[in-house]
Structures are given as C-alpha cells and as structure tokens.
Amino acid sequence: MTDLSFLFTQFLGGLTTAMFLFLIASGLSLVFGVMRVLNFAHGSFYMLGAYLAWQAVQWLTPLLESFWLAALFAALVVAVLGGLVERLLLRHMYGKEELYQLLLTYALVLILGDAAKAIWGTQQLSVSRPPILDGAIEMFGTVLPLYNLFIMLAGVAIAVIGWLILARSSAGRLVRAAALDREMLGALGANVGALYTGMFMASSFLAGLSGALVTPIQSIVPGMDVEVIVEAFIVVVIGGLGSFWGTFWGSLIYGQVLSFGILIMPSFSLFSVFALMAVILIVRPWGLFGKPMR
Amino acid sequence: MIAQRFLSVIVAAGLLPVAAQAENIKIGFPMPLSGPASVYGVPITKGAEMAVQEINASGGILGHKVELLTRDSKASADEAVRLARELIIKNGVDFLSGTLTSAEAPAVSTIAKENKIVFVAPTAKTIQLTAPANLHPYIFRLASNTDIDGRTGASIIAGWKDVKRVATIAPDYAYGRDAVGAFVEFIRKARPDIEIVDQQWPKLGQADFTPFITAQMGKKPDAVFCDVFGGDFVTLVKQAAPLGYFKAINNRLVDGGEVGTTDAALALGKDYPYGIWSDAYDPVIWPENEPAAHKAYIDRLKAFTKQEYASGWAIMGYASILALKAGIEKAKSTKSADVAKAMLGLSFDTPIGPLTFDAKTHETAMGEFWGQMVKDDRYPFAIMKNPKYLSQGPYTQ
Missing domain, CATH: 3.40.50.2300 (Response regulator)
Structure with missing residues (x-):
C-alpha cells in the first residue's frame, strides 16, 4: 500500500512544513541567542509582515504586479518598527528581571494585534501566488509545488547566510562576543547599543519577510500571530535556545515527526510533536544543540 | 367586538x-x-x-x-x-x-x-x-447543528454513484469530530458500498496542511467530506491546489463549514476550487429567484x-x-x-x-443553503449555484 514514492511525498511535505517554521523561528532564535530576549512579539511582527505585504500588493496592483517588491517592502517596514521597539522600549529592560521583558513583549502582542484589527479589520485576506511560481514540478512521481520548493530554498539560504554572518564576519564576531559578555564587550569600546538594535532589526526583518512569504499559501487572519509563536518556540526549544543551527535542525525534525506522525496515527496528529518536545526536554533540557545554562 | x-x-x-x-x-x-x-x-x-x-x-x-x-x-x-x-x-x-x-x-x-x-x-x-x-x-x-452538517454532506456524496472511496478532513475539536461522526454514520447507512479510506484531524488554526493533504492523497479517495472552515479553509485550499488535491478528486469535495459564504469566496478570489459543494446561512449573492426581502x-x-x-x-x-x-x-x-x-x-x-x-x-x-460553488463572470469570486435550502427535517429522521 505505502510505496516508496508515497513516503517521499510525505517527506517533502514535512520538509515544506520545516522550512516554513525555520523562516519564522530563525529570527526568534537569533534574538534569544545573543540578546537573551524571549520576544513574544515575534509572531506579531510576522503577522504585520503578512498584512503589510497584502497592503502593498493592493497598492501596487494597478501599476505592476510584483509580489516580491511587496514582500521586501513589508520586511523593511517591520525591520524599522523592530528597531524602534528596541530603541524606545526594550532597551530599558536589559539587565532587569526576565519577567519584565516577557511582560513588555506580551503587551506588544496585544497592542499590535489590536492595531492590525483597527487597520485591516477582521476579514480573512489572501494574496495570490506570484505567476512565476504558480506551477509545480514532478520529482520521482511526486508533485512538488514550485512555491514550496522556493520556500525550501529560501530557508536553506537564510540558514547559510545567517551562519556565514555569525561565524565568519567581524560583525558576527562582535555578536558572538556580546552573547558571552555584554559588559566586557562594551568596556572594550564596541558600540553594544547599535549592535543590539541591528540584531533586533535583523530579527524583525526575518519575521516580516516570513510573514510576507507565507501570504500566497496561507490566509491572513487576526490571531495568526499567536498561532505561529507557539510552534516557533517549540522548534527553538527542540533545537536548543540560542543555537542558530539548532533551530534549523529543530525545524527539520519537527516537520518530519509531524509528517510521519500523521501517517502512522492520523487521529493524534499533534501528539507526536509534543511527545517529541517532552522527550527532548527530559533527556536534554537545553535542547539538541544548545549548551547547558551556567 | x-x-x-x-x-x-x-x-x-x-x-x-x-x-x-x-x-x-x-x-x-x-x-x-x-x-x-x-x-x-x-x-x-x-x-x-x-x-x-x-x-x-x-x-x-x-x-x-x-x-x-x-x-x-x-x-x-x-x-x-x-x-x-x-x-x-x-x-x-x-x-x-x-x-x-x-x-x-x-x-x-x-x-x-x-x-x-x-x-x-x-x-x-x-x-x-x-x-x-x-x-x-x-x-x-x-x-x-452538527448533525445536519454531517448528514447533508453525506446525502450529497451518496448521490455520486461512482464514488467508492471517501476521506474526511476536519478540525480536531468538538465541532469537527461531531460533524464527521454524523457524516460517517449516515453515509454508512445510505451507501454501504462506500469505504472510508482516510480521516485527517488538523488542529484549529493549522498553519501548514501539506503533510495532512499528502497523507490523504496517498489513500486515493474519490471524494472528500471536509469541515475545515474560515481562514483555515483558505489556507487549506492554497496549499492543496498546487499539490493536485482537488484535481485528484475531480473537485468532489463537500464542506459543511459555511465556506459557501461570500466571506470565504472573497478571500480566495480566483484561487477558489470551483466545483466543490458547500453551505451558507445566507448565500448573499443569489443570481436566480432571489426573494425580494433578501x-x-x-x-x-x-x-x-x-x-x-x-x-x-x-x-x-x-x-x-x-x-x-x-x-x-x-x-x-x-x-x-x-x-x-x-x-x-x-x-x-x-x-x-x-x-x-x-x-x-x-x-x-x-437549515442552511447548500449548492455547488461556481465561477460567475459577474463577480471576481465563486458564487453558489442555485442555493437550495435544506432544513433539518428530512435528515434528522
């Protein structure tokens, strides 16, 4: 009954899920790894990216149909907003109890959720796939929509670029140093404030971009912010809080466990991923690629 | 007096x-x-x-x-x-x-x-x-109520004589479970020759339906009873269509989750899977025989x-x-x-x-208005063809 091509289809399905999650979770992981900020509002930035992309498509449509321009616009606006949030609000929370950060970012979730509702209303919205990615290709008897393929490649690209910047560039060296000892880095003359703002903007950019990129295959609705943040957190926790590659592998594992879990026990589709998280947290509380907290 | x-x-x-x-x-x-x-x-x-x-x-x-x-x-x-x-x-x-x-x-x-x-x-x-x-x-x-959702869906699918393999997909909570339960009970009575080949239970607010859809397609159903609704339905359609899901079942899908309303049709625009059947409390756009009061x-x-x-x-x-x-x-x-x-x-x-x-x-x-969702050149979205009011009466006996 279950031949090989069917299993391959299921594998590709899991891979699509995984790369979607990675797009969203990468920014979350970045900010936690360096800044030790658990940003609940990451899902809200993602939601804003989706709404802004929709808005830009509406504005652009009579002139030119460019989904890509809309996505870039959305990501940039969200990045600027992220920068403002870091400068004006989050900055005052560093060095204080983590509870304050949680309260602040959670307050942002509520404020941004209401703002989106006030601007765009409660109707479900959607954006059509860009024509160039409308089709599908066949691989070993399996249909793979071009847009899904694009998302997979985008996920891998972000993982590689992120890794190159973090591991190889001088900015990355500063970032890694900041993660270890923020005060010492400041004492050595590095502009830690600008570094943090930059990090937060990069994270917001990724959130906005992933929100924009999901619009062709998901509905834009109130509440999409909260829905996604839970899954993103699961992935980050599985991979190890603060580990960029960990988040990548965490996403891949999440996708495949969900995908094959559905195949084996369709009545308990969500059981498998939560079971996975529970097992990992028992065996390695710091996640697959994380380091034990000192 | x-x-x-x-x-x-x-x-x-x-x-x-x-x-x-x-x-x-x-x-x-x-x-x-x-x-x-x-x-x-x-x-x-x-x-x-x-x-x-x-x-x-x-x-x-x-x-x-x-x-x-x-x-x-x-x-x-x-x-x-x-x-x-x-x-x-x-x-x-x-x-x-x-x-x-x-x-x-x-x-x-x-x-x-x-x-x-x-x-x-x-x-x-x-x-x-x-x-x-x-x-x-x-x-x-x-x-x-959920009984009529499931039973009306079953009566529509039972009318498709060449359908032998049926699958279901519905959100994993009371509403989805109850409606699908009623559907399965009624289709077993109406068409004992039909086999339920697959049942999927994505959660409410599921962001990615891909693995659910591919798993269902692997069981090769001829028709599907679906109770996914609202924004989730929009998401499902956008991910299922490029995978060839609707083509594989010839668009023979019945959705009891009111995706026959203009709200869902408007959100999907030209991406709506024309030809599926659904319901609505109010079809809103009623091309023929619209009551004046409506x-x-x-x-x-x-x-x-x-x-x-x-x-x-x-x-x-x-x-x-x-x-x-x-x-x-x-x-x-x-x-x-x-x-x-x-x-x-x-x-x-x-x-x-x-x-x-x-x-x-x-x-x-x-009851609700049921009908096939079709393309109409007067509107930039799908509309319900000949909405038919089906009340609980004939189906709850």
Missing part, C-alpha cells in the same frame, strides 16, 4: 405618553470581537446592530427603544460567562443573545438559567446546547457596513434580534419570564424565510 377595539385604542392612547419615556429594552451581546473568531463575530454583531437600528427607527418594540450592549467574549467560555454575569448584574440587561462557539453558548446558557433571562444563541452548533439534560425555559437556539436586506446591510459585498454571517445576529422582538411583541411584555413562554412555538420572519422555535426542543430547525 367594537367596544373591545375601542377600549384597546383608549388603552393604547393612554399608554403612549408612558411608553415614550419607557425604559430601554437592553440586550446583552457577548461575541468574539478580537482574535481569529472575530472573522465571524464582527459581521454577526453588525447584523444585530443593524436590526436594532431598524427597530428603533420604526418606533422600537411596544414603544420601548432597544439598546444593544456588545462585549468582546474573545471566543472564551470563561470570558463569555463573566460578561454575561456583568451584563445582567451591573448593566441590568433584559435579554441575552450573542456568543459564537459551542464552548461559549452552553456556558452562558447556565447563567441565563440561573438568572431567568432569555438567551438566544445565534450560531453555536453543538447538540449539547439543547440536549434534554441541559434544556431550560430560557435557552433558544437559532443555528443549525435583496432589500442585503442592500441595507451593504449600506450599513459600507462594504462592497455583504457578509453571509450578519444574518445570524440580525435574525436573533428579530426573534427577541417577535417574542416580546407576542408576550406583550418585556419580562423574560413572559417572553420565554411566548417564544415556544413562535414564528417570525427573516430575510431568508420564516423560522419557528419548536416548543419542545427550543430550536428553529434552521
């Missing part, structure tokens, strides 16, 4: 000055106005607000103006209960309506029972709401909400207020105890036809 009429004129005339300063009739209306459920909560509330505005413009009910107290229930049973209590105790509402989900309505129903306040639930579909153990004199339900209602609704296309959900709020109005007028009293009695067997008119509260079940036996 004449004397009696004369008397009533005098009474009416005598009462008028009093009625002019009469206290407002207050109706509490908790409804999800934020979060994912606001997609439905907001248009339903708009419908109720329009009904109140129209009633007040034509002199109110028994000379009383109507006041609608809307509150955001956040689709949570706890919040809805808290609001219902507050509305009764602090605001002194005379009646309750509102609540969206099958979680909120039964919870608010217990508050209505405790305080002896009539409660009209517009949309909650769970059969538990009016099950004998939970029934009390003050609860009334407008909506259809057309007038839709025109008023469009003006009231300032929207180009009206919502198919507004009717539930609108009709709930009309039900209370009819009950108050029949009782000639604004007291919940009198109105509760008057509403048993009460018939009232709505833009989609008359409804009657069954004296035993406290339900209206309201």
Whole structure:
C-alpha cells in the first residue's frame, strides 16, 4: 500500500512544513541567542509582515504586479518598527528581571494585534501566488509545488547566510562576543547599543519577510500571530535556545515527526510533536544543540 | 367586538405618553470581537446592530427603544460567562443573545438559567446546547447543528454513484469530530458500498496542511467530506491546489463549514476550487429567484457596513434580534419570564424565510443553503449555484 514514492511525498511535505517554521523561528532564535530576549512579539511582527505585504500588493496592483517588491517592502517596514521597539522600549529592560521583558513583549502582542484589527479589520485576506511560481514540478512521481520548493530554498539560504554572518564576519564576531559578555564587550569600546538594535532589526526583518512569504499559501487572519509563536518556540526549544543551527535542525525534525506522525496515527496528529518536545526536554533540557545554562 | 377595539385604542392612547419615556429594552451581546473568531463575530454583531437600528427607527418594540450592549467574549467560555454575569448584574440587561462557539453558548446558557433571562444563541452548533439534560425555559437556539452538517454532506456524496472511496478532513475539536461522526454514520447507512479510506484531524488554526493533504492523497479517495472552515479553509485550499488535491478528486469535495459564504469566496478570489459543494446561512449573492426581502436586506446591510459585498454571517445576529422582538411583541411584555413562554412555538420572519422555535426542543430547525460553488463572470469570486435550502427535517429522521 505505502510505496516508496508515497513516503517521499510525505517527506517533502514535512520538509515544506520545516522550512516554513525555520523562516519564522530563525529570527526568534537569533534574538534569544545573543540578546537573551524571549520576544513574544515575534509572531506579531510576522503577522504585520503578512498584512503589510497584502497592503502593498493592493497598492501596487494597478501599476505592476510584483509580489516580491511587496514582500521586501513589508520586511523593511517591520525591520524599522523592530528597531524602534528596541530603541524606545526594550532597551530599558536589559539587565532587569526576565519577567519584565516577557511582560513588555506580551503587551506588544496585544497592542499590535489590536492595531492590525483597527487597520485591516477582521476579514480573512489572501494574496495570490506570484505567476512565476504558480506551477509545480514532478520529482520521482511526486508533485512538488514550485512555491514550496522556493520556500525550501529560501530557508536553506537564510540558514547559510545567517551562519556565514555569525561565524565568519567581524560583525558576527562582535555578536558572538556580546552573547558571552555584554559588559566586557562594551568596556572594550564596541558600540553594544547599535549592535543590539541591528540584531533586533535583523530579527524583525526575518519575521516580516516570513510573514510576507507565507501570504500566497496561507490566509491572513487576526490571531495568526499567536498561532505561529507557539510552534516557533517549540522548534527553538527542540533545537536548543540560542543555537542558530539548532533551530534549523529543530525545524527539520519537527516537520518530519509531524509528517510521519500523521501517517502512522492520523487521529493524534499533534501528539507526536509534543511527545517529541517532552522527550527532548527530559533527556536534554537545553535542547539538541544548545549548551547547558551556567 | 367594537367596544373591545375601542377600549384597546383608549388603552393604547393612554399608554403612549408612558411608553415614550419607557425604559430601554437592553440586550446583552457577548461575541468574539478580537482574535481569529472575530472573522465571524464582527459581521454577526453588525447584523444585530443593524436590526436594532431598524427597530428603533420604526418606533422600537411596544414603544420601548432597544439598546444593544456588545462585549468582546474573545471566543472564551470563561470570558463569555463573566460578561454575561456583568451584563445582567451591573448593566441590568433584559435579554441575552450573542456568543459564537459551542464552548461559549452552553456556558452562558447556565447563567441565563440561573438568572431567568432569555438567551438566544445565534450560531453555536453543538447538540449539547439543547440536549434534554441541559434544556431550560430560557435557552433558544437559532443555528443549525452538527448533525445536519454531517448528514447533508453525506446525502450529497451518496448521490455520486461512482464514488467508492471517501476521506474526511476536519478540525480536531468538538465541532469537527461531531460533524464527521454524523457524516460517517449516515453515509454508512445510505451507501454501504462506500469505504472510508482516510480521516485527517488538523488542529484549529493549522498553519501548514501539506503533510495532512499528502497523507490523504496517498489513500486515493474519490471524494472528500471536509469541515475545515474560515481562514483555515483558505489556507487549506492554497496549499492543496498546487499539490493536485482537488484535481485528484475531480473537485468532489463537500464542506459543511459555511465556506459557501461570500466571506470565504472573497478571500480566495480566483484561487477558489470551483466545483466543490458547500453551505451558507445566507448565500448573499443569489443570481436566480432571489426573494425580494433578501435583496432589500442585503442592500441595507451593504449600506450599513459600507462594504462592497455583504457578509453571509450578519444574518445570524440580525435574525436573533428579530426573534427577541417577535417574542416580546407576542408576550406583550418585556419580562423574560413572559417572553420565554411566548417564544415556544413562535414564528417570525427573516430575510431568508420564516423560522419557528419548536416548543419542545427550543430550536428553529434552521437549515442552511447548500449548492455547488461556481465561477460567475459577474463577480471576481465563486458564487453558489442555485442555493437550495435544506432544513433539518428530512435528515434528522
């Protein structure tokens, strides 16, 4: 009954899920790894990216149909907003109890959720796939929509670029140093404030971009912010809080466990991923690629 | 006879000055106005607000103006209960309506029972709401229920004679499980030759349906009963279409989750999987044989909400207020105890036809409009072809 091509289809399905999650979770992981900020509002930035992309498509449509321009616009606006949030609000929370950060970012979730509702209303919205990615290709008897393929490649690209910047560039060296000892880095003359703002903007950019990129295959609705943040957190926790590659592998594992879990026990589709998280947290509380907290 | 009429004129005339300063009739209306459920909560509330505005413009009910107290229930049973209590105790509402989900309505129903306040639930579909153990004199339900969703879906699929392999996909909570349960039970009776080859249970608010869809396609069904609704349906379609899901089943999918409304069609635009079957409380766009009352209602609704296309959900709020109005007028009293009695067997008119509260079940036996969703060049989205009103009657026997 279950031949090989069917299993391959299921594998590709899991891979699509995984790369979607990675797009969203990468920014979350970045900010936690360096800044030790658990940003609940990451899902809200993602939601804003989706709404802004929709808005830009509406504005652009009579002139030119460019989904890509809309996505870039959305990501940039969200990045600027992220920068403002870091400068004006989050900055005052560093060095204080983590509870304050949680309260602040959670307050942002509520404020941004209401703002989106006030601007765009409660109707479900959607954006059509860009024509160039409308089709599908066949691989070993399996249909793979071009847009899904694009998302997979985008996920891998972000993982590689992120890794190159973090591991190889001088900015990355500063970032890694900041993660270890923020005060010492400041004492050595590095502009830690600008570094943090930059990090937060990069994270917001990724959130906005992933929100924009999901619009062709998901509905834009109130509440999409909260829905996604839970899954993103699961992935980050599985991979190890603060580990960029960990988040990548965490996403891949999440996708495949969900995908094959559905195949084996369709009545308990969500059981498998939560079971996975529970097992990992028992065996390695710091996640697959994380380091034990000192 | 004449004397009696004369008397009533005098009474009416005598009462008028009093009625002019009469206290407002207050109706509490908790409804999800934020979060994912606001997609439905907001248009339903708009419908109720329009009904109140129209009633007040034509002199109110028994000379009383109507006041609608809307509150955001956040689709949570706890919040809805808290609001219902507050509305009764602090605001002194005379009646309750509102609540969206099958979680909120039964919870608010217990508050209505405790305080002896009539409660009209517009949309909650769970059969538990009016099950004998939970029934009390003050609860009334407008909506259809999960049994009819599943059974109507089954009767449509049973009519496709060459279908042998059927799959289901529905959200993993009471509503989806109950509707699919009813579907499976009925299709087994109607077509013993049909095999249920696959059942998928994505969660409510599922962001990625891909693995569910590929797993289902692997079982090669000929037709699908689906109860995924709202934004989730939009997401499902956008991910399933490029995978060839609808092509593989020749678009033979029946959705009992009201994706036949303009709301869902508008969101999907040209991406709508033309040819599937679905339902709606109000088809909104009704190309042939549209009742005049419906057309007038839709025109008023469009003006009231300032929207180009009206919502198919507004009717539930609108009709709930009309039900209370009819009950108050029949009782000639604004007291919940009198109105509760008057509403048993009460018939009232709505833009989609008359409804009657069954004296035993406290339900209206309201059906839904079912039909195939087709492309129409006059609209930039799918519309329901020949909407057919199917009520509970023939399917619940």
